[in-house]
Amino acid sequence: MRVAVIGAGIAGLTAAFRLRLAGAEPVVFEAQAQTGGVIGTERIEGFLVESGPTTIQAANPILDALIRDAGLEPDRLPASKTARKRYIVRDGKPVAAPGSPADLVTNSLFSARAQRRALREPLIPKSRPAAEESVADFARRRFGPEALDYGMDPLVAGVYGGDPKRLAIRHAFPGIWRMEQESGSIVRALLQGSKDKKNRMGRGGMFSFRKGLGQLPEALSDALGDRLRLSTPVRRLERQGTGWIVSGDRLLGGHGQTAWSESFDAVVYAAPLHALASIALPEGPSLEPLTNVVYAPLAVTAMGFRREHVGHPLDGFGMLVPGVERSIRILGTLFTSSIFSGISSASSTFRSDVARAPARHVLLTTIIGGMRNPALASLPEKEAYALVLGDLRSLLNISGEPVFRWHTSWERAVPQYNIGYGKTLAAIERLEAAWPGWFMAGNYRMGVSIGDAAKSGEEAARRCLL
Ligand SMILES: Cc1cc2nc3c(=O)[nH]c(=O)nc-3n(C[C@H](O)[C@H](O)[C@H](O)COP(=O)(O)OP(=O)(O)OC[C@H]3O[C@@H](n4cnc5c(N)ncnc54)[C@H](O)[C@@H]3O)c2cc1C
The missing domain is CATH 3.90.660.20 (Protoporphyrinogen oxidase, mitochondrial; domain 2)
Incomplete structure (x- = not known):
């Protein structure tokens, strides 16, 4: 089975690596001259810089297996x-943030009034499961305005660079949303979870690799060998019977480009949603809910x-x-x-x-x-x-x-998993149903962390092989 994987970010590399291990023939097409998408490391003058992410959240079975299978376990750091310990800035100074549910009412980040309001959280009724509430409304409703300003708002800045008034709690923070739906209270769910030490406020263990996060895409790319084609943007996709014709350019480093075209049994699209707008695609359902994502x-x-x-x-x-x-x-x-x-x-x-x-x-x-x-x-x-x-x-x-x-x-x-993101996710599913042999993976699907993007790649490979 020949599979074209579009994009060599962590989602595309994971999909290709898994397809290869399962005996399929993936070819990864990457527009840029380097692998890894936003992940990339350089050591300059003794300083190690990361172009995008710096750490990975530990205890993720999919990433753990990927790291092991890529032979990177000895380099885990x-x-x-x-x-x-984490700091939040208050009144122009970094103040230590609560490290456990118990700290919520003893730390100095929140005022006594905000702490009293947080104690009432278990009494606040849960929202209707169908509601698409913003992160800001959710935080204010359950914990009060200060918890939004000094808790959720900086968290949103750290994870999404996002606006809490526009992000949807159920899509942007599904774990927190589920806590409310399943336990009726975030505090109650956290207290239950903190019995399991690894789960403490979701902070259990972050890691990287000795030479930086770039080691992960590099190891996956090495395993793919010449099945990874860099400086090779995909420009056109056509359906041919049950398969696909994939075409694009090979950029020759300042010396122009050559056109190419190849046939595949399936396509895993692992480039960002906005890149769909620059690829000629077959007739199908509207792409607007995808290309409009901010x-x-x-x-x-x-x-x-x-x-x-x-x-x-x-x-x-x-x-x-x-x-x-x-x-x-x-x-x-x-x-x-x-x-x-x-x-x-x-x-x-x-x-x-x-x-x-x-x-x-x-x-x-x-x-x-x-x-x-x-x-x-x-x-x-x-x-x-x-x-x-x-x-x-x-x-x-x-x-x-x-x-x-x-x-x-x-x-x-x-x-940005903003209010209405459910329509984007539904449109992705409609596209996959309309175009047999078309699978989508990336940080727009199951979450924006490296672990979530890798999971979407693994999931696309699994469905591709069915
Ligand atoms: C500054 C920053 C900090 C972050 N910090 C963290 C962190 O600390 N921890 C964490 O877990 N996550 C972090 N993230 C998020 C996480 O790194 C990303 O969400 C994830 O790596 C994205 O992976 P991806 O494969 O979905 O997409 P990308 O990495 O965007 O890869 C998509 C690839 O598709 C390629 N492409 C586009 N168009 C075409 C085309 N036409 N043909 C071929 N290829 C194409 C692109 O060149 C790109 O290489 C951070 C992100 C950023 C930007």
Whole structure:
């Protein structure tokens, strides 16, 4: 069975890897010159920068199996214990966020009034299962306005770069939505869940790999060998009997391009939804609910400092900034060199090949833009550095100049599971039903995390093989 996989992000690579292991013949077509989609790692001047994601949430059986089968298990790098602590900015300062359901009423992030309101949460009736409520309305209804401003809003910024007034709770945070539907209360569900330590506030374990997250797409790509074709955008898809003709260009690095066309038994579409608009497709159901999906723009700025120039202890995963903190314009900052310090708990020796910053230095990775401030994602590099440095100086008490800077931006980074997203998901299913041998995978389907995108790839491969 020959399968064309369109897009070499984690969803497409997972689908192709699984198809190959099952004995099928996948060919992955990737528009860019590199594999991995938004996942990519570079080590520059001793600092390790990630172009998109920095960590993966642990305890995901699909990713665990993928990592094992790709031979990457020995390179898995757990986040340090320090990274369990997270900061939220309040009144212009990072304040430690609650680490467990019990902390919700003892920590200093929320006012006494907000804590009393949170205690009433188990008494709030659940919403109708068919309702499409926004994340903001859901948080305000169950926990009160402060929990929205200093709890849900920064979380939404961290995961989606999104707007809580537009995101739909049931699609954007299905786990939280199910807690309400099944237990009638988030607090009750969390208290039940916290008996299982791994589940504690969903923070149990994050990880990466020794040489960064880029190792995952690289290992999958290596396993695919010449079945992965880079710089090869797909431009046209035609149905031919029960199969497909896939056509496109091969970009020859500044020397023009050549056209190609090949026949396949099936297609796994694993490129972003907006890319559908630039591919000639067969007649079929309307693509508007797919191509209209909003993607948040994001920019990533990494900065390295000498340790003694940063006054904050950086004893955590990072800090998120609520939208109500109007004087701060960044969405959040990862304390990257604290998450992966290069110091193993067993030996306490410093490993410069694993650490994200050289000895006596720190690396901070800041995200700007999102639906809150979309224009900031496309700022020229120099202006982005000035904005980020200004905010970091005041939040983390930074005195000296950065010794290292790196910047990249994504015009359409993360799909927004907004109110009405149910129509998009239904349209995807209609398309799959209308076009036999057509399967869709990607971060627009089962969630935006790496684990969710990989799961959608695995699922597409499974259905393709039926
Ligand atoms: C800045 C940022 C930070 C993030 N942080 C985290 C994090 O810490 N943890 C986490 O779990 N997740 C994080 N995410 C989310 C997660 O990384 C992504 O949702 C996921 O990696 C997307 O995978 P994908 O395969 O669906 O899509 P993509 O990675 O977008 O891959 C799609 C591929 O399709 C290709 N393509 C497009 N058009 C064509 C065409 N016509 N022909 C051929 N190929 C085409 C593209 O070039 C691209 O390579 C982050 C995302 C961003 C942007």
